[in-house]
Amino acid sequence: MDTRTVLPTKAIDQAERDDAGGTISVSDLVEQVWGFIRRQYLVFLIVTACAIGLGLVYLLTTPARYTAHAMMLIDSSKLRVLQQQQQQASFADTPLDTTQIETQVEVLKSDGLGLAVVKEKHLADDAEFAATGGRFWRTDDPAQSADSRESQALDALLRQRAISRVGRTYVLDIAFTSLNPARAAEIANAIAEAYIDDQLEAKYQATRRASKWLQDRIAELREQVSTVDRAVLDYKEKNKIVDIAVASSAGGANTSTRSLEEQQLGEITSQLSTARGTSTEAKARLDRIQEILKMDIPDASVVDSLKSEIVIRLRNQYLDLAAREGILSQRYGSDHQAAINVRAQMAQIRQSITDELRRIAEGTRSDYEIATAREQSLKNKLADMVSDARLTNRERIGLRELESNAQAIHTIYDAFLQRYMEAIQQQSFPITESRIISPATAPKQKSSPRTSVVLGLATVLGLVFSLAAAALREALDPVFRSTRQVRETLNVKCLAVVPQLDAPPRAHLPASWRRHFGGNAASPAPADPLLGRAVRDPSSLFASAFRAIKVAVDVGTAGEGSRVIGVISMLPDEGKSTIAGNFAELIAHVGKKVILIDGDLRNPTISRAMAAHATDGLFEVLAGEAELDDAVRVVRGFAFLPMIAESGRGNELLGSEALKLLVERLRETYDYIIIDLPPLGPVAEVRSTASLVDCYVQVIEWGRSRKNSVRQQLLGAPEIHERLLGVVLNKVDLREFGRHEGLDAADGQHGYY
Template sequence: MLQSNLLQTDRTRLPLGGQTPSNQIDGGGIGDLVKFAVIFARRRYLMIIVTAALVFAAAMLYLRFAPPTYTAQVQILLSNPRAQFVQQQSLVPEPVVDAAQIETQLQMIRSRGIAAAVITQLDLANDPDLTSTRWSFSSLLHRIRNPDQEPEHVSKADVPNEGAIAALLDRLSAYRIGYSKIIEVSYNSSSAERAAEIANAVANAYINDQMNAKFEATRTAASWLQERLHNLNEQALTAERAVSAYKSQNNIVSTGGKSIDEQPVNDLNARLVAARTQTSDAQVKFNRYDAVLRANAAGSSTISAPDAASADVLQSSIINTLRQQYLELSRREADWSARFGRDHLAVVNLRTRIRDIRTSILEEVKRLAETSKNELEAAQQRQQELEKQLGRAVSQSRLTNSAELTIRELESRAKSLRAMHEAFLQHSMGATQQETFPISETRVIFPASPPERKSKPKAKLVLGFGLAAGLALGIGLALLRDVVDRVFRTSSQIEAALDLPCLSLVPLLSSPKAQKSTVRSQQSDEDLRSHTMSNVPTLHRAVIGMPLSRFTEAIRSIKLAIDHTPVKASNQVIGITSALPNEGKTTIAASLAHLIGHSGKRAIVVDCDLRNPSLSAAMAPNATFGLLEVANGKRSLEEALWHDPRTNLAFLPAVRRGPLLHTSEILSAENISKLFDRLRQTYDYVIVDFPPLSPLVDVRVTASLVDCYVLVVEWGRTKIDVVQHALHTAPTISDSLIGVVLNKTDIRAMARYDAHRSDYYDDSHYVRYGLSDS
């Protein structure tokens, strides 16, 4: 049952976008999910059960009327190993069995040629399974694919009709078993014997087709070999005659095929390689001397010691001697400069001697560089001379050996043709022998036998699938209904969609039939003169007649929220409105006013629904003047007020004498504002029943009259989008709203919608404190 106490929630703590608070999710986890599923099932169990039953019944009807189907399987092995001598003599290469090759064989098994051969062999042209005389899914699919083709009931003698071939292929399937070279062929038929017969016939037709194809290929290859042998023999004889004739013409005797001029050319090649090596070495040596000279140019004041790059320079004994002297004098010059100073006569003399030794070293290096340059020029001359000699020798060798080259070419061609002739002759003899021994790479390893039980339809599978599909469809439809059910049913929806706290969840009360025709006669003249409300509807006084009911507790929650809302310090004037008519705002306003009056507070309820004063019609149907007359000054406030003797509640009705065209202007007038100021001074609480937001704009001009608003929303009827739009178009009202009241709530159904608070609506919580529905 719905908990009717106040659900006071700070706006800053409300979950947005309809999301559950994170602490709720973390704390509940799988338990909350299971609880939600159970509550969802309780809420939509009837739809789920009916949908599942209908789908299950359809599955049973299908099992009852669907024709049985038997499936026979036959297994075929690809790449059947052949005898060794057959492999050696075969003209057709062994096929490489890979994924593409196996897929090709699968398509060949399901080809139209194999199907036509089986139909012709078994005389299946008029078989009931392959003709349109019997209903089947394959025939229906064939008719959809070929709408213009008329069914052929009788086939011609040797030509199967297209419908029979298509029907057989629809019932035939072939697939590879795992990653092996085994193919399993299956055929579906209404007869177990016919299924096995056709499956075996398909396998045999496929193997015969393979053998015929290989036999034809072998015979074609043998014929081509015979013709090719004859041509190769003629070409070889012609080439051999040409070799003999050329030798006779040029008086050439074979000496092993080696030319006389080959040896001089080889010697010159070897000498030229040696000369190029000497030239390269001389060039490297000269480059090293030149590098030393550039490093110790005349403009440099000091000479550096030769390093690894000048190894040739260090091989000279003269330079080594001078270098040792140079290093010794440099050491002494550094020592004396430190002891006697750089300008001392002895130090100056040492520097002069160092300079002389440096000049001597450079002169010696220049001499060695000149010598190396001469050696380089000599090596280059020898290399050029050898290159010229080699060129002349090669030219002469080409002229003298042209005849031998021609002979070699003729002999090579003759040998090639003769070798090709011998190879083709051997293959031709093997092909001739193989024509009498045809064999296929495929064989049947497990023939088909009549199946003992039908393969389709499978009762357990169909019934299980029907039940599962029915449950899934039922759950889907239930979820769809929940998604499209865009109405307010829980306080969480209000808080998430409107960003407002839910002040109370008011249960639905059955309203007694009002006897409007006798209301006027039942009131005494004294009550009319004193403006006493003696016949207030029972629904409006439910808070007095049922003080321990959930309805009364819900109204107390509204009053508590008004008294303790943090928006304003004083909430003396409270406006009650709704988004649409007939949501129960008038009942909430009257009940709240009676509750406040019964508690001893000075309370007044004002009917400001000028176009439809339903509260006035219920509480003061005999009133002849009211709010408008008091505001215009035609009547005093005391004259227009009606009183309830049981609750000490005051009521200011609104009397409608004719059509009111500018009610919003009336409510925004200064005299109405002054009237409300007077009511503030006189009463503790002023409860105002306003018209709804969506049809009229009257409420939008009353922001200056009231302290806060309470929005009434009907449970299970008011659309969320409508309320959001109404508040969006009335921002002044939205800013002053302290919360929302979910009215006319189905208490027993709430536990099926609020998953996280389903245990919160148990009757035991209310019975323990003496509360009840009535």
């Protein structure tokens, strides 16, 4: 028979991936989160709805408030334009920086400024500002002084105002919140005006104090200036030191003082330099003329250098006669009388040139001697003046010290006098570095409570608290609700999920579950809902779960011949007897030989249901009081060995040798031997069946069995745990299970039933 099982293959594959790599895929994470939301969606809805409701109550009960904004600019450029350039470096006008802007913000936040606004606007008599402790003070209450009312109004004002800097600019935002929009704008502007008035008053007081101090200091400096100037004049008169004014520029606008000795030395030095140049020039000319005298006829360049018209004219005549003599000698011969006459004229001209050169040489020698004499005279005079200047310079050392001291005192006096004049001007110049660039106006819309913000915050808080509550509820849930919990807690597979017998018809199940399990609408329940359901309704979820158990048993015990299967549970009433009976009937229905043994001596539930009138059972067969063939009954197509409950009998038979021999005997006849064992929790003897059972199938009641209890019981019974084939979740609420398991119609392995 081709069947599909409801095995938790997805969970098992995920477990194998987690064990191998220690990671989880994004799709699995999304599935887990979605499963968590589906399980706890009521918590999310209820808590979030309550939070939104509280937000609505807050919006309905909180009075509307309005915030007005006044923009103020802090800028020193306005003051610098109206003052002189020199005043920009004064102590009253320093460049603004970030620290100064923050300082002005703190000034706006000060109590003194707020108290000025309270007094100006009479806020102590305003009911909005006099409210304290949930009630309003009466302004005519004698028990409350005016100072107390002003203090309360100041506290209310400081709470309702906000001062901030706009970005990285020099603009300050003065915000005030009030129940009345017009009142909010009025007080915001009042705070700005109070700040400007405070700055004007502070600057006036500071300038007045500075002016008085400067006036006293200037009087002292004036006396010091007079004293040092008198000391300089007395020293000059005593030491006969004379200074003269000397122009330091071409126009004579700037002058400086120099001593008389320095002036004379400069002039003598200049004259000596000129005399030396003249002497040197005359000597050079004399040497040059003497060299020319040694020549017969000087060349043209030499003649030109003398700059003498007579010599130049005579040389030109000489050259003309020489040319003429050459022509005559060539034409008539050198002995011709004409040539001889020309040569005689040339000799006279040569003699004239020589005489003229000698005359020039004598004149030059005379100039040279005069220049030399003047130079020597100036040298002697300079030496005398240098000697006198050395004596004067020693006396000037003390004069320089006096003049330096006088210059320093003069500089200080001028600086203080300039500051004093600036302070006098500022007293009559009422301007500050602050101005209102955008006065506050009455706002049109309320600033608080803002509906979108309150509802958004309420929704966020509701989601946060609902998430915390859902997570706490999820963490504190101690029972099994999914196949993943079975795998993670017990480290075994979940073989099948058995729904509750009184589950609703398929038409009422979610579409994803109908697609997952398939089949038609459920048939009407039989008279006996405990047994035979898996065979009577083969297309039901109940029947598919038992087919899954059979496939798991066949795969887990393949190749071993007859299979001995122990059905156990931790606690009574978890439905293991129902699972065992239906499992046996399903196996018999597919044509296998199966026997069901009721091994629960204390509470043989399945025996009461299937063989209520039996007189012989398992205990009688093991005790030799009855034959096996007589005790075995055929019920619903399979063999059944009941248990006859009697008081006083124990569970020692579970580990007895007789039971082992009986099981070996039954292996020869039956393909499947199913033993309905007592609960493992109250009956410890179940552990002794490990030697005769091939595998165990544990039944866990969904939503009832506690995870820690089952885990501790299995850890205390390693024999059972080693042979445990898997777990069957019984009595499962499919709707709730779907939210915990996270199954989806998109999963490719589902949708057959």
